[in-house]
Amino acid sequence: MITRDKVGRVTTAPTHERLRSQIEFTLEIDKLKRILRRNTLVDGSRRENDAEHSWHLGMMALVLGEHAPPGTDLDKVIAMLLIHDLVEIDAGDTFIYDTAAVADQAERERAAADRIFGLLPEDQTARLRALWDEFEERRTPEARFARALDRLNPLLANFHTEGGTWARHQINSAQVLRNVALIAEGSETLGAYATELVEQAVAKGILAP
Amino acid sequence: MITRDKVGRVTTAPTHERLRSQIEFTLEIDKLKRILRRNTLVDGSRRENDAEHSWHLGMMALVLGEHAPPGTDLDKVIAMLLIHDLVEIDAGDTFIYDTAAVADQAERERAAADRIFGLLPEDQTARLRALWDEFEERRTPEARFARALDRLNPLLANFHTEGGTWARHQINSAQVLRNVALIAEGSETLGAYATELVEQAVAKGILAP
């Protein structure tokens, strides 16, 4: 809503409260740029952060969308991917092969979602929280395809950095194939492609059998 | 399209050529994470890169969308923002107050768009290129709103880092207000808000009058 002040100038007064919350949220989420993941950039130069990772997944949804099941709402997938890691501002990045951290991950991430999405006006808190819950529950085609891209991305990065986190953390192909199963749940084509990548990685000696 | 090999396993063979191009593009755009902008993160700890910046703008479109003109296609705005800086992989980041660099910026960026979007299958090259052209031409509400967010973002960052790039590059309020005009073109509310921020920045002494 727009109003004008005494001299006829547009002011933000009536929307002030909503806009203030939205800007506060915008500034707060800048912190996602400082949450580091285990994997590096494709050139190996440094670790990747969650914000640039989320951008990369959004881009993957844009160009790989045809491999989602017919009828998948790709705009929703993109929105999901942009927000999916925000909880890590408080809860940190949990390495998927770290069993102890994975155990209380859900609880830590829910508390983070309460706080971070709670910065927004109520209707937007509800909307983004629902989107994040949908991603986490993995029951819709959108959530499953989003998750598939989230798992395909580090596989690509590891494959193209001579094994990357696989080598460093002594991960074997059986462990990677459990993630490939999640990719196949979201996209049959990308699941098949990921399986081929794992086979090639083992053949090249950059992933333990 | 899905087929199965001799032992009945799903293979990516028929989609191989498209998928190969899409994955090549996905890997190539990783380079956007290494293109540094002039401004820093909100905490001042380091310079921001284009990939995390693009993510941040996508998030701003998600939460500030109600300030776009009615009928604006926000999903299109988000897609535009995700791709808008890809050309900087080749053309580099052009500082908006650097007149010499701005002069041949358009030409360098068009060549970059040819190469980078050209990595994709033809139909996708055309689709993403059209989206980027639309953003650059700034004639649709979507392009104007996307541009408004792109200009609001550093203004917010500078305001919350005691002047940031303004102080370092001796920018004054008249120069900033030219950018604010672009914000107002995309969103009356955000334009008014940005004007208030500039006035406050001058009053606080973090921006030269």
Ligand SMILES: [Ca+2]
């Ligand atoms: Ca994650």
